[in-house]
Amino acid sequence: MTEHPITMLKRKSDLLSHHEREDIDSWLARYPADKKQSALLAALRAVMHEDHYLSREKMDAVADYLGLPEIAVYEVASFYSMYEMDAKAAAKYSISVCTNVSCMLCGSDVILDHIEKKLGIKLGESTPDGKFFLKVEEECLAACSSAPMMQVNHVYHTHLTPEKVDEILDGLE
Amino acid sequence: MAEEFVTIEINDQPVQARKGAMLIEVADNNGISIPRFCYHKKLSIAANCRMCLVEMEKSWKPVPACATPVNAGMKFWTRSDKAKNAQKGIMEFLLINHPLDCPICDQGGECELQDVSVGYGSNKSQYAEIKRVVQDKDIGPLIETEMTRCIQCTRCVRFGDEIAGMREMGGVGRGDRLEIGTYIEKSLQSELSGNVIDLCPVGALTAKPSRYKARAWEMVAHDAIAPHDSVGSHLQVHTFRKEVVRAVPRENDAINECWISDRDRFSYQGIASADRITKPMLKRDGHWYEVSWQQALDATAEILRAADPARTGALASATSTVEELYLFQRLMRGLNIRNIDHRVRQTDFSDQSAAPLCPSLGMPIAQLEQQNAVFLIGSNVRQEQPLLNHRIRKAALKGAAVMALNPRAFDFNYDVAQQAVAPADMLQALQAMANDPDNAVMATLKNAEHAAVLLGNVAVQHPDFAALRGLAYTIAEQTGATFGYLAESANTVGAWVAGVVPHRLSAGRELKQAGVPVGEFLSENTRTFVLLNTELADFANPQQAMKALSAAENVIVIAPFADNTTRKYATVLLPSSTFAETSGTFINAAGQWQSFKGATVPPGEARPTWKVLRVLGNTAGVPEFDWVATEEIVAELHLELDGVAVCNNRYAGTVGRDAKSCVSTTADGAFQRIGDVQMYRVDPLVRRAKALQAMIPPAAVQLNPQDAANMGVAAGDTLKVSQGAVTITLPAQLDAGIPAGCAGLQSGIEVSNVLGAAFGALQIAKAG
Ligand code: SF4
Ligand code: FES
Ligand code: FES
Secondary structure, eight states, X not given: OOSOHHHHSOOGXXXXXXXXXXXXXXXHXXXXXXXXXXXXXXXXXXXXXXXXXXXXHHHHHHHHHHTOOHHHHHHHHHHOTTSOOSGGGOOSXXXXXXXXXXXXXXXXXXXXXXXXXXXXXXXXXXXXXXXXXXXXXXXXXXXXXXXXOEEETTXXXXXXXXXXXXXXXXXXX | OOOOXXXXXXXXXXXXXXXXXXXXXXXXXXXXXXXXXXXXTTXXXXXXXXXXXXXXXXXXXXXXXXXXXXXXXXXXXXXXXXXXXXXXHHHHHHHHTSOOOGGGOTTTTSOHHHHHXXXXXXXXXXXXXXXXXXOOOOOOSSEEEOGGGOOOOOHHHHHIIIIISSOOOEEESOGGGOEEEOSSOOOOOOTTTXXXXXXXXXXXXXXXXXTTSOOGGGOEEEEEEOSSSTTOOEEEEEEETTEEEEEEEOOBTTTTBTOOOHHHHHGGGGGGOTTBOOSOEEEETTEEEEOOHHHHHHHHXXXXXXXXXXXXXXXEOTTSOXXXXXXXXXXXXXXXXXXXXXXXXXXXXXXXXXXXSSOOOXXXXXXXXXXXXXXXXXXXXXXXXXHHHHHHHXXXXXXXXXXXXXXXXXXXXXXXXXXXXXXXXXXXXXXXXXXXTTSHHHHHHHHOSSEEEEEOHHHHHSTTHHHHHHHHHHHHHHHTOEEEEOOSSTTHHHHHHTTOBTTBOGGGOOOSXXXXXXXXXXXXXXXXXXXXXXXXXXSSXXXXXXXXXXXXXXXXXXXXXXXXXXXXXXXXXXEOOOGGGSOEEEEOTTOOEEEEOOSSOOSTTOOOHHHHHHHHHHHTTOSXXXXXXXXXXXXXXXXXXXXXXXXXXXXXOOTTOSOOOOSOOOOTTEEEEEOOBOGGGSSHHHHTOHHHHTTSOOOOEEEOHHHHHHHTOOTTOXXXXXXXXXXXXXXXXXXXXXXXXXXXXXXXXXXXXXXXXXXXXXXEEEOO
């Protein structure tokens, strides 16, 4: 039996971890109190950081925490390609190989092919150990001058060769 | 700030316009048509469909008329080559991904896309590639989706945000993969959700209950007035081969604007319910026999003439028309029956003689929007009168302070300073306010330029109604606020005006010898009952009602429906009409008399109710009972009213202006029931509307979390709930909006039919 009846009611935002809350709060502090929506991108990033994808429950938790309609969170989460909404994509490292025009001309298919073989997964799949996810990337990642390139989580790797790829991926914990 | 008017030119004609108005609005006001999809006058401007492109002087590019504010001297051409080419181009783009499934689309024939395509598009397409397909979504029993047809105008999205006050639809994904939907599988919950059907310019969102029933051009449209809440929304009822197949709003800015509630839109489904009675019936020795009208009327007249008036009770639902109610009381009074009432959900009648002639809103409906402060007492206005709530919401969005005192925290779609106290404590809370002019509520009301104190359904159904009302009047007086009632049913005001109360004649005229109110005559002492459109689920205390009705020798039911429960206690069934099958009049909350004609005829041998009553009056030998049309009945009532101020809300009561609670404090261990009425269970018609019934959440008892913890009850646990001698089991829900010592268990829902008083005591224990 608790002292405060209200706290006994489960809230959707209860799901957010202490760390996620801290992160979101630090962003909230930068915006006016009635403009909590401004912290939405950062809040989703905080969740991505911990879970590597956005579960429906976590999105609802964010909506509750920021006082937004749930659909407003789904809209934003589905708009930006940096967010993953599928549990299958929840790997420690998300690899995006750019296959847009410049990269394609510079041999991105060879790179992609190499990674697929190396990891034993196809585009859109994760390794069974949950270490790597090979993302379907449709847009130019804006590093054409250093093509071919890939992005691993937030880090850009340019002027790729299969050897260089091995080196990068093998070097990841 | 005075509005500035400017002269602009459209199609070489000078036109006067408000400076800054959008061109499309100016064109609409001048009868110049500009095609559009995303623009809607009641929604914000999105300017995303580009269908409204027109030519503007000094602009190389065509401009969107919906997002171009006008200024003096501007010149536009809506049908120049440049404009036409732009429109044609946009139309072609819009059709690229639109399926050509008009032959199987319910919107066909009333589709904006079809119309605009014919008017402004091209008759061939250059596009031969594959079209995009969008997976359908299930958004509940009311709205059918075919999302491949969606042109992403976002009207439905903006509606949720701006009008319904809860955003449920959105645009998910981006670019060519953007899809309109709810993302997760869920049914729309807004009480106004059906309006997206009208808003959607294509066949992406259509009405599920009427899907594939008939083509738009095969239906016949009839003007009608909505028969549930006291808004009196303007409807158009559509019939196909005499069957009502759907209801849509008719625009009326003073009443419902262009919206209707889901209840008003989908309740027509009840008309064709299996409970319809189509032949007069008499019960003899426990068996029902179909008889001729003559036999039925003779038998009924015989029963009424032979009945002891003092031991007879006559009850009529306030969803009946003015004409029906007027004839009903004339008939009863002609037979000396004085126990006449319509207040079946009310339990406190102690100040009835002080009541105003009718419970009026005290202002025109649209004026609710102009309030700066609103104090709701005992009102779940969002569910009770959804479109009055919409007006209050508009006021709130403009900055009005909305406050409420309720027996539980009701859900609002705008900010409300809501105080939720146990039913038995509402009086004290109100008294404390009234006694303290510095109280926040009092101060807010007083300082507001326009303020209103509004009494809702829950207040009227409350066991302390008289005292609550007295205090509410006191608060209004002290703060200079307008006093108003949020009348309960489509014709609650009409029932008072027509004299369906025991203590007053029609037009509020004095009575020499008054009858007793329903609370008193609903007992085993009453030997004969007459029920007009009233059934068990309509009563404040179904247990008491069932006992009284079962004990009576005769129960005469004049109604369109009779279910098994009704057949148990009734002895005579006279089949009559629903709102769509009769001409008649409803008086809405603001006192507007709205007459309508029947859209169709009642099925089988059922007859319009007023005619049944008329002929019954003749058969029973009541003198001067010879109206031949509903217009005559209303005219007679108008004559009686001559010079009477109907809607002045004058209250002559002094009783109950103190907090001497009339509710006996609940016995130890008992919970106070909060039995507000489920919104889709308010009257016989809506209770039979299938799709709306599917919207009702499973029955449950809501408890305060602390109470639940004390009892060791968790959400979902099964509870044994007893009232009177009846025990039922229901799952528990925890709700912090329920005051301690109370239990939320709605009225009108199926399980509540075996229970007692809506605001009575409940025994609750954990089952097993
Ligand atoms: S579903 Fe209809 S109203 Fe909603 S965006 Fe699509 S076309 Fe517009
Ligand atoms: S095409 Fe690959 S970075 Fe631009
Ligand atoms: S109506 Fe103007 S852009 Fe859609």
